[in-house]
Amino acid sequence: MHSHPMRAPGAAGAIVDRYAGVVFDVDGVLLRLHQPIDGAAESLAALRQRGIAVAFVTNNASRTSAQVADALEAAGIAADAEQVTTSSTAAAQLLKPGTRCLVIGMDGLRTALADRGCPTVTEPDGADAVVVGLQTDLTWDDLRRATLALARGARFLGTNADRSYPAPEGPWPGNGAILAALATASGRQPEIAGKPSPALFRAAAERLPAGPLLMVGDRPETDLDGAAALGWDTALVLTGVTPATEADAVRPRPTWVLQDLRALLDHVPSVPRDDVIVRPARATDSSAILGLWDQAGMLGYTREPERDISAVLAADAGAFLVAEAAGETVGVLMGSNDGRRGWINRLAIAPQHRARGIGRALVAEAERVMGAGGLPQANLLVFADNRDAQDFWERLGYSASAPVTLRSKRLGASPADPC
Ligand SMILES: [Mg+2]
Numbered sequence: 001m002h003s004h005p006m007r008a009p010g011a012a013g014a015i016v017d018r019y020a021g022v023v024f025d026v027d028g029v030l031l032r033l034h035q036p037i038d039g040a041a042e043s044l045a046a047l048r049q050r051g052i053a054v055a056f057v058t059n060n061a062s063r064t065s066a067q068v069a070d071a072l073e074a075a076g077i078a079a080d081a082e083q084v085t086t087s088s089t090a091a092a093q094l095l096k097p098g099t100r101c102l103v104i105g106m107d108g109l110r111t112a113l114a115d116r117g118c119p120t121v122t123e124p125d126g127a128d129a130v131v132v133g134l135q136t137d138l139t140w141d142d143l144r145r146a147t148l149a150l151a152r153g154a155r156f157l158g159t160n161a162d163r164s165y166p167a168p169e170g171p172w173p174g175n176g177a178i179l180a181a182l183a184t185a186s187g188r189q190p191e192i193a194g195k196p197s198p199a200l201f202r203a204a205a206e207r208l209p210a211g212p213l214l215m216v217g218d219r220p221e222t223d224l225d226g227a228a229a230l231g232w233d234t235a236l237v238l239t240g241v242t243p244a245t246e247a248d249a250v251r252p253r254p255t256w257v258l259q260d261l262r263a264l265l266d267h268v269p270s271v272p273r274d275d276v277i278v279r280p281a282r283a284t285d286s287s288a289i290l291g292l293w294d295q296a297g298m299l300g301y302t303r304e305p306e307r308d309i310s311a312v313l314a315a316d317a318g319a320f321l322v323a324e325a326a327g328e329t330v331g332v333l334m335g336s337n338d339g340r341r342g343w344i345n346r347l348a349i350a351p352q353h354r355a356r357g358i359g360r361a362l363v364a365e366a367e368r369v370m371g372a373g374g375l376p377q378a379n380l381l382v383f384a385d386n387r388d389a390q391d392f393w394e395r396l397g398y399s400a401s402a403p404v405t406l407r408s409k410r411l412g413a414s415p416a417d418p419c
Pocket residue numbers: 025026027028029217218219240
């Protein structure tokens with residue numbers, strides 16, 4: 001599910017080695033109800049050892065950066081307040097120092113505004129801006145004064161637009177609900193500082209070195225979309241609100257899908273160098289393709305591989321691909337189309353060219369061709385005991401679906417083809 005495989009050239013190494021800095025969402029990524037999520041602390045420590053800068057972002061407006069850093073420290077994750085951008089600090093950065101703010105919000109927002117040099121006012125007439133974060137003791141009088149300030153032309157700024165947030169007993173109203181009340185009363189719409197709008201991501205990036213950045217989050221529509229809009233790579237981690245069963249359907253596709261943060265340290269092949277091209281297979285490639293399949297042990301299942309090749313070429317699904325390096329055929333992927341689904345068969349890479357990202361590039365091109373042809377999904381079969389193959393496909397964002405394949409005894413005329 002790597003959507004831009006040609007975009008991040010670099011030496012082979014761990015996923016994180018491609019980035020100068022990694023920005024982490026907090027809830028569902030590092031912490032769950034104040035408890036560390038499995039693998040989070042060790043992975044963050046490993047990133048630091050490698051000299052990769054980290055930053056933390058959260059839409060939670062009620063806690064100060066220092067309080068968030070303390071919560072991370074308590075969970076075993078080294079953090080200081082300067083590394084934490086909350087939707088409150090991002091909102092404050094949108095205001096000029098000296099802006100007089102009528103505030104609905106708690107500690108996190110009031111501290112961020114004070115740090116920015118923005119005084120707070122309580123009466124509508126003195127307000128340049130109405131700044132709204134979550135306030136759990138909100139009253140009608142708070143809404144009254146904010147509505148009056150908005151009617152008098154004050155800027156309308158919300159820390160975040162989260163409609164609700166999870167509490168142990170169920171959803172509690174989030175800051176979006178408070179903003180909705182004021183939007184209804186004033187007939188105006190707020191600017192939003194938090195995810196997915198760019199203000200929070202830009203504020204976090206200011207504290208990171210120049211270079212490619214990766215955003216790691218559990219909620220695609222806020223964490224990932226906002227970062228992708230700034231051109232960052234994205235990683236969806238499956239420890240929060242997005243279950244593995246929904247990861248496939250996430251659009252736009254994340255750059256990476258991670259079971260948990262330990263996967264950031266997984267080694268991935270580098271993308272092909274410029275001397276590798278991926279192109280449609282031709283009849284003249286047949287003997288090279290057979291050689292690759294033979295080396296990969298894939299010819300035991302088929303009796304007339306030459307005929308398979310010509311049949312698929314004749315069907316011209318467009319996804320029968322080879323990779324060529326310096327004129328030599330070094331990889332093959334036989335894509336086909338059964339009318340409803342795309343199938344990926346017999347991906348094989350010459351042994352001396354493995355771990356260079358050639359398989360990844362072939363898969364990406366097959367997916368592109370199939371998608372352009374209107375196919376909703378690519379499918380493939382791997383043997384349950386072939387962990388290496390499953391790991392490869394999982395790193396590309398493929399997940400196992402549940403069918404059990406039953407197989408007859410070997411037939412005389414139509415051999416089974418499991419790969
Ligand atoms: Mg989250």
